[in-house]
Every structure is written in structure tokens, then in C-alpha cells.
Amino acid sequence: MMDSYVSIDLETTGLNPRLDKIIEIGAVKVKEGRLEETFSTLVNPARLLGEKISGLTGIKDEMLLAAPEIEEVMPKLLEFLEDYPLLGHSVLFDFSFLKKAAVNQRLSFERNAVDTLKIARKHLSFLEHRNLKYLCEYYGIEHEAHRALSDAEATVSLYEKLAEQFYTEEETLFRPCALYYEAKRDTPATNAQKERLYRLINRHKLIVSVNVDKLSRSEASRLTDKILSEYGR
Numbered sequence: 001m002m003d004s005y006v007s008i009d010l011e012t013t014g015l016n017p018r019l020d021k022i023i024e025i026g027a028v029k030v031k032e033g034r035l036e037e038t039f040s041t042l043v044n045p046a047r048l049l050g051e052k053i054s055g056l057t058g059i060k061d062e063m064l065l066a067a068p069e070i071e072e073v074m075p076k077l078l079e080f081l082e083d084y085p086l087l088g089h090s091v092l093f094d095f096s097f098l099k100k101a102a103v104n105q106r107l108s109f110e111r112n113a114v115d116t117l118k119i120a121r122k123h124l125s126f127l128e129h130r131n132l133k134y135l136c137e138y139y140g141i142e143h144e145a146h147r148a149l150s151d152a153e154a155t156v157s158l159y160e161k162l163a164e165q166f167y168t169e170e171e172t173l174f175r176p177c178a179l180y181y182e183a184k185r186d187t188p189a190t191n192a193q194k195e196r197l198y199r200l201i202n203r204h205k206l207i208v209s210v211n212v213d214k215l216s217r218s219e220a221s222r223l224t225d226k227i228l229s230e231y232g233r
Contacts, residue, residue, distance in 0.1 A: 001163055001167055001171070001174045001175070002085055002087075002114060002174070002175065002176055003030070003032050003033040004030060004031045004032055004033075004084060004085075005029075005030055005084050005085045005086065005087045005114070005176070006027050006028065006029050006030070006080070006081050006084045006085075006086055006087065007027065007028040007030065007086075007087040007088065007152045007153070007155045007156045007159070008025070008026070008027045008028075008081075008086055008087070008088055008091070008094055008098075008152055009025075009026050009027075009088060009089070009094060009148045009149070009151035009152040009155065010022050010024065010025055010026075010093075010094045010097055010098070010148055011023050011024035011053075011057050011059065011146060011147070011148050012097055013045055013047065013049060013050070013053055014053070015093075017096040017097045017099075017100045017181075017183070018100070019219075020097075021043075021045035021046070021047065021070070022043045022045065022070055022097050022098075022101065023042065023043055023045050023049065023053075023057070023059055023064060024040075024041070024042050024043060024057070024059060024147070024148040025039065025040070025041055025043060025073065025077060025148055026038070026039070026040045026147070026148030026149030026150070026151060026152040026153075027039040027040070027077070027080060027081070027149075027152055028149070028152045028153050028155075028156055029080070029084065030087075030156060035156070037080075038149060038152075038153075039076075039077065039080045040148065040149040041067070041068065041073055041076075042059070042063060042064055042067035043064070043067055043068065043069065043070050043073055044064045044065065044066075044067040044068065044069045045064065045070075046069065046210065046211040046214035047209050047210040047211065047214075048061050048209035048210075049061055049064075056146050057146045057147065058146070058147065070101045071105060074098075074101050074102060074105055074107060075105075075107070077098075078102075078107065078109070081111075085111065085112045085113055085114065085176035086111050086112070086113035086114075086176075086179070087113065087114050087116070087155055087156065087159055088113060088114075088115060088116070088152075088155060089115070089116045089117050089131075089132045089135075089151070089155050089158070090115065090117045091113045091114070091115045091117075091179065092113075092115070092179055092181065095111060095113065095179045095181055096181040096183070099181045099183045100181075100183040102183075103183040103184070103185050104185055104186050106185070110178075110179075111178075111179050112176035112177060112178050112179065113176055113177070113179050114159070114173070114174060114175065114176050114177075115173075116132075116135075116155055116158050116159050116162060117130060118173055119159075119162045119166065119173045119174070120135060120162065122166075122170065122173060123162070123165070123166045123169070123170075124138075132145070132151060132154060132155065132158070133145040135158055136154050136157075136158065139157075139158065139161045141154050141157045141158060141161070142154075162174075186216035186217070186218065186219075187216060187217050188215075188216060188217070189212075189215045189216060189217050189219070189220035190217065190220075193215075193217065193220040193221070193224070194212055194213060194215070194220065196224060197212050197215075197220060197223060197224055197227075198212060200224065200227045200228070200231070201227070204227065204231045206227065206231075208223070210223070
């Protein structure tokens with residue numbers, strides 16, 4: 001059973017790492033079974049949050065205005081992570097967003113990890129739910145749901161509870177295994193794409209929820225097509 005690792009959790013604008021962005025990162029470093037240090041930051045996604053995400057997380061657009069962008073955060077996070085394996089609840093979700101962000105900056109990001117959700121699905125199949133909030137209630141773990149650092153801290157406690165009960169029954173799930181997510185690097189939108197978007201936005205007097213200057217080529221193309229389909233040329 002691993003006793004040195006980093007428990008990590010993200011809050012994001014949605015569920016698709018190809019389309020959505022990170023808005024908060026929380027991480028807890030455990031060394032030889034003891035909590036050593038934490039990492040926590042909001043991340044400016046260069047777009048407005050929807051009501052659903054704000055309601056779920058309690059994070060508001062104004063809270064993100066002064067937050068660093070992911071290009072500034074990733075090198076600091078990688079330094080914090082060192083070469084520790086990861087722990088997470090549905091950890092591939094968090095890894096996929098981080099891998100996408102790393103690839104966009106031409107950074108390497110490969111990790112082994114343990115997933116508490118996989119352990120819960122194997123050994124707690126009788127429960128009605130196996131999301132982190134439900135499992136924390138089940139085990140009496142203090143937890144502020146859908147805030148990254150609190151989720152990361154709760155996952156450490158959950159891992160310890162699960163290990164106490166089930167480690168001797170099936171050790172494999174408690175050992176780190178390689179994570180895999182194929183991410184392609186985004187290229188910034190061209191000046192011609194941005195100029196066309198600004199013309200369309202001004203012509204139709206639109207308010208858009210994204211920062212046009214921060215869009216990738218594919219994002220700019222999708223937004224242009226959406227405007228054209230709804231408002232015409």
C-alpha cells in the first residue's frame with residue numbers, strides 16, 4: 001500500500017477536457033503516511049462560468065478575475081507534485097484536464113495513481129451511491145463538497161478508511177497504476193480568426209462568455225460557426 005503520494009482534485013467549467021477549463025486545483029502531499037503540505041489555487045479560465053457551475057462550487061466569476069491562468073499555475077503544480085503517485089476519486093478525470101494543460105504548454109505529464117472510486121465500486125457495491133460526498137457521509141468524514149482542496153483532503157481520509165477495511169482482501173486496487181489520456185496540443189487562434197469574430201460580435205451586438213484573445217483555433221472556429229448559424233453573416 002502506498003504511503004507517499006499526492007491527493008489531487010480539480011473544479012472545472014464542465015466535464016470535457018477538450019472543451020472545458022480548470023477553475024480550481026487542490027492537492028495534498030502525504031509522505032510516509034503523514035500530511036506534509038498542501039497546494040491550492042483558483043485558476044482564471046478566460047471565460048464566464050455558467051450558473052450551474054457557480055451554484056455547484058460556490059465559485060463566482062469575480063473570484064476568478066485576479067486568479068492566475070493555467071499557464072502560470074502548471075509549472076508550480078508540477079514542482080509541487082514532484083514524482084509522487086497520485087490519489088483521486090475518479091482520478092482519470094483530473095488527470096485528463098492536467099494532461100491537456102501540460103501538453104498545451106509542451107510539458108511532460110505522466111503519472112501512476114490509485115483511484116478510490118474504483119475501490120468503492122469493487123467493495124461498496126451495495127451502497128446507493130459511491131460519489132465522494134456520499135462516501136464521506138457514510139464514513140463520517142468532514143467534507144466541503146465541490147471545493148478542490150477539501151475534496152483532496154477528504155479523499156486522503158477516504159483512502160485510509162478503505163484501506164483499513166479492504167486492503168488485505170485485494171491489494172492490487174491500492175497500488176498505483178499508470179494513467180493514460182491522449183491529449184493533443186491546441187494552437188492559438190489566428191489574427192484573422194479573432195478579427196472575424198470581433199466583427200461578428202460587434203455587428204450582431206453580442207455578449208460572449210469567452211475571452212476571444214485566449215481562444216484556440218478550434219474554439220474560435222466553433223464560436224464563429226455558432227454565431228453564423230444563429231445570426232447569419
